[in-house]
Amino acid sequence: MKKLIKLSGVFLLMLILVVIVFLYQSLTLYQPPLTQFISMNEKQSFEPFVEIDSKLSCYRPMLDAETISTTQPLKLLVWNVHKGEDQGWQSLLLNYEEKTDFMLLQEATSLQKLPQLLQHMPNQLFASGFAYRDMQSGVATLSPFSPQYYCSAAVDEPWLAIPKTSVSSVYPLDNGKFLLMINVHMVNFEWGTSAYRQQLEQIMQQLQQRVDAVIIAGDFNAWNQDRVAILQQKMAQFGLHEISFSPDNRLRFNGFPLDHIFVKGLKAVSATTKKTKASDHNPMWVELTFD
Known part of the structure; x- marks a missing residue:
């Protein structure tokens, strides 16, 4: 009996190893992130350049970007779409499309074909940290506006070695100033906070750019007090304040x-x-005005 139990344990371990090897053979990691600007109605192309340091992959357009009005409200949808695995995500995005200027999505995938789905959001910035069986996954920023330039960055998950990505984009305003928008999906699987802190510092480093308005939004995976403290300290250091929601139906952990x-x-x-029920996260929608 003991021999049978031992053989069963060995078989189970071998099976787990086979599954892990199979999964990693089907996985392609992108570090730095694979970053794409996809447009349905513009013949805009971007060339790489170094804006801050080599940790960021940055790109600027060949043509000038259209300015954003500072006299009109700016409307954002921020949502982790759970890779489009749940029914109804298309309908929800379409319902928000006409009343939204920017969509900042996390766990977006290349198979969702978001620019084709959303006719009022023809421009997509997509920063992918990995692909599984050729399905790229990462953060996507969709808008009718084209950025002045954009950057992407990633930090590896400590346990899984899968890059967690962010993509930042800078837009010219009609008053001669600039808006910086950063779409974030933070490290999750870590007992401590070293990788979480590293990624947050990487993101906040981009605020050294000359910008006058800033939006940082996404899935921060701030599921314990240590992470919350780091997040609040960094945002306060750079003069950002958090948006409060009513009603507040955001996904919570602990x-x-x-x-x-x-x-x-x-x-x-x-x-x-x-x-x-169209994702494991509930979407956030905000209407903003410029100071």
């Missing part, structure tokens, strides 16, 4: 909301969340 929106040089007129 009582802490995972998704956040931080802003500087803007204020919220309206900020809501919506309960949905």
